[in-house]
Amino acid sequence: MTINATSQYSNYHTKVARSRATSEPIWIRWLLITITLLFLSLFLIVPLAAVFTEALRKGFDTYITALVDPDALSSIKLTFIAAAIAVPLNLVFGVAAAWAIAKFEFKGKSILITLIDLPFAVSPVIAGLIYVLIFGLQGWVGSTLIDHDLKVIFAIPGIVLATVFVTFPFVARELIPLMQAQGKDEEEAGLVLGASGWQILWRITLPNVKWGLLYGVILTNARAMGEFGAVSVVSGHIRGMTNTMPLHVEILYNEYNYAAAFAVASLLALLALVTLVLKSLVEWQVARNASNLEKTFS
Numbered sequence: 392m393t394i395n396a397t398s399q400y401s402n403y404h405t406k407v408a409r410s411r412a413t414s415e416p417i418w419i420r421w422l423l424i425t426i427t428l429l430f431l432s433l434f435l436i437v438p439l440a441a442v443f444t445e446a447l448r449k450g451f452d453t454y455i456t457a458l459v460d461p462d463a464l465s466s467i468k469l470t471f472i473a474a475a476i477a478v479p480l481n482l483v484f485g486v487a488a489a490w491a492i493a494k495f496e497f498k499g500k501s502i503l504i505t506l507i508d509l510p511f512a513v514s515p516v517i518a519g520l521i522y523v524l525i526f527g528l529q530g531w532v533g534s535t536l537i538d539h540d541l542k543v544i545f546a547i548p549g550i551v552l553a554t555v556f557v558t559f560p561f562v563a564r565e566l567i568p569l570m571q572a573q574g575k576d577e578e579e580a581g582l583v584l585g586a587s588g589w590q591i592l593w594r595i596t597l598p599n600v601k602w603g604l605l606y607g608v609i610l611t612n613a614r615a616m617g618e619f620g621a622v623s624v625v626s627g628h629i630r631g632m633t634n635t636m637p638l639h640v641e642i643l644y645n646e647y648n649y650a651a652a653f654a655v656a657s658l659l660a661l662l663a664l665v666t667l668v669l670k671s672l673v674e675w676q677v678a679r680n681a682s683n684l685e686k687t688f689s
Contacts, residue, residue, distance in 0.1 A: 442660050445653035457651035458658065465631045466639035466655070472547065473622075473635065474615040477554040481611050485562025486604070490596060492563075493570030494578060507563050510556055518556045519624025522549055545627030550635065553621035558611045565607035569600050602680065606673045613666040617659060 447454055457463060488507060492500060510518065526543035527533050536543060543549045577599070581591045597604070619637040626633040634642065636659055643652035 439660055439664075442653055442657050445649060446657040448653075449650045453650050454654045454657075457654035460651065462631045462634070463639060463651070463655055466634045466636045467658070469547070469550065469633070470616050470635040473550050473554045474612055476551045477558055477615045478608060478612050480555055481559045481562050482604075482608060484559055485566060485607060485611075486597070488563040489566035489570050489600075490592070492567050494575055494596075504567075507560050510558075510560050515553075515557050515618065515620030516624055519553050519621040522552055522556075522621075522625050526552075544625050545629065545633060547633070549625035550622050550633065553625045554615050554618055557618050557621050558614045561611040561614065562604065562607035565603045565610070566600055569603040570596070573599055602673055602677045606670065606677075609666055609669050609673065613663065616662055 458467075488503070491497070492504060523530065523544055525531050526536060526549065528537070528544075530544075533544075543552070577595050578591050581595050586594070616635075617637060618635075619641075622635055623638055623641075626635070626638060628634060628638060628642065630642065636655055640652050640656045640659070643649075643655065
């Protein structure tokens with residue numbers, strides 16, 4: 392009885408403390424909400440509205456004409472090609488890196504984690520210059536590539552390499568804390584029962600992290616389609632050949648073709664909005680699963 396009374400007393404005071412921590416005077420709550428809404432309006436809603444307004448300023452026919460222009464279609468195609476290659480590569484790398492870091496102990500583990508975070512610290516322009524230094528005409532292996540009639544810089548392979556570099560942390564960074572939080576108990580149980588490494592990965596590890604994995608893929612795809620700095624350095628800005636959508640927008644804007652520039656930019660904005668919707672759905676599903684798990688054990 393004493394233990395139960397103490398437990399109830401402790402729970403009561405915990406609830407009271409939480410209530411006090413989250414209950415503020417109404418004017419403070421309204422002030423915070425107002426500041427948040429003003430910030431979102433100024434830096435998100437107004438710019439998005441401006442993009443679509445400018446894109447449709449000269450009418451829907453002009454808008455469609457800008458999107459079906461051969462150079463625009465080429466940039467759209469190249470953007471999707473780069474994303475379609477970069478995302479699966481980063482998916483494989485992210486799962487492998489997260490599994491190794493979360494489930495095993497080995498020398499150099501901290502160094503690997505630091506290297507995974509490298510694209511967050513290095514400017515995308517620097518990343519592009521690195522590939523130019525390695526694969527460019529005057530680069531370390533540039534002459535060898537020319538001798539074998541292979542092009543990396545100012546071609547699709549260079550764009551893919553730059554896109555992979557700037558996007559490879561996202562899947563791994565979503566999975567590492569998730570796998571670490573889940574621990575190794577289920578994998579060890581599977582191993583005791585005779586499951587192989589691949590069976591443990593496919594039947595235990597991946598099902599447990601599927602929503603985090605999907606979240607990482609969504610972020611990777613969004614960054615891949617919107618990348619500008621690294622791709623700009625390695626693309627050569629060859630119109631109709633090596634321009635992705637962000638680069639094509641820049642060219643059109645520099646030529647004072649504002650209607651076409653904002654039309655292509657609006658397509659990027661739509662892709663970003665779709666990404667946000669998918670991201671929200673994944674977050675909602677994760678929260679729902681966590682709530683169901685809480686109810687199960689409560």
